[in-house]
Amino acid sequence: SQQGEEDPQALSIQEGENATMNCSYKTSINNLQWYRQNSGRGLVHLILIRSNEREKHSGRLRVTLDTSKKSSSLLITASRAADTASYFCATSYGQNFVFGPGTRLSVLP
Amino acid sequence: SQTIHQWPATLVQPVGSPLSLECTVEGTSNPNLYWYRQAAGRGLQLLFYSVGIGQISSEVPQNLSASRPQDRQFILSSKKLLLSDSGFYLCAWSPIGGLSSYNEQFFGPGTRLTVL
Numbered sequence: 001s002q003q004g005e006e007d008p009q010a011l012s013i014q015e016g017e018n019a020t021m022n023c024s025y026k027t028s029i030n031n032l033q034w035y036r037q038n039s040g041r042g043l044v045h046l047i048l049i050r051s052n053e054r055e056k057h058s059g060r061l062r063v064t065l066d067t068s069k070k071s072s073s074l075l076i077t078a079s080r081a082a083d084t085a086s087y088f089c090a091t092s093y094g095q096n097f098v099f100g101p102g103t104r105l106s107v108l109p
Numbered sequence: 110s111q112t113i114h115q116w117p118a119t120l121v122q123p124v125g126s127p128l129s130l131e132c133t134v135e136g137t138s139n140p141n142l143y144w145y146r147q148a149a150g151r152g153l154q155l156l157f158y159s160v161g162i163g164q165i166s167s168e169v170p171q172n173l174s175a176s177r178p179q180d181r182q183f184i185l186s187s188k189k190l191l192l193s194d195s196g197f198y199l200c201a202w203s204p205i206g207g208l209s210s211y212n213e214q215f216f217g218p219g220t221r222l223t224v225l
């Protein structure tokens with residue numbers, strides 16, 4: 001299947017530390033996106049990286065994409081308690097999106 | 110600016126009862142529309158998507174159905190709910206486009222459905 005898989009499933013860090021989450025997928029993609037979901041809420045788009053891009057930055061977020069390994073990573077630098085949420089990668093092909101099971105990030109004050 | 114609405118926010122229904130969840134989008138035309146279900150602590154499962162009025166594609170066979178009676182309205186329905194239909198239902202839209210388009214998805218706030 002196309003499904004992305006994030007790892008780790010859960011991550012707990014101290015405020016100020018960096019958090020790295022990884023995503024792997026199985027087939028060719030148009031782009032890969034990262035989303036954030038606070039508990040019981042809808043998803044919010046964080047960043048999109050196209051298949052011909054290798055790295056992208058947005059504020060404290062850094063996303064890399066390695067199409068040869070079919071993997072992506074999301075780095076959140078200088079984490080804050082407010083970053084506590086679930087993070088999902090989504091791969092896009094045609095008009096469809098496939099989401100991974102997510103990484104639950106807890107940032108402890 | 111574009112906004113997406115979903116209602117109700119929460120719903121408790123008995124097994125065997127019908128379901129109708131509504132999603133509407135404002136501020137854009139001819140969007141792609143999506144229904145997802147999310148089990149507790151899990152990722153999103155794509156249920157249906159639509160690229161236009163009356164055009165529905167089903168990703169997972171089940172007792173749910175979807176309809177798009179208007180350009181910016183997407184409805185998720187069931188004639189008889191099952192216990193396994195409980196979950197968090199999310200509607201989303203994305204700009205229509207081909208493979209090279211910027212196709213971020215914008216999500217509604219979700220509906221938490223509990224089937225008892």
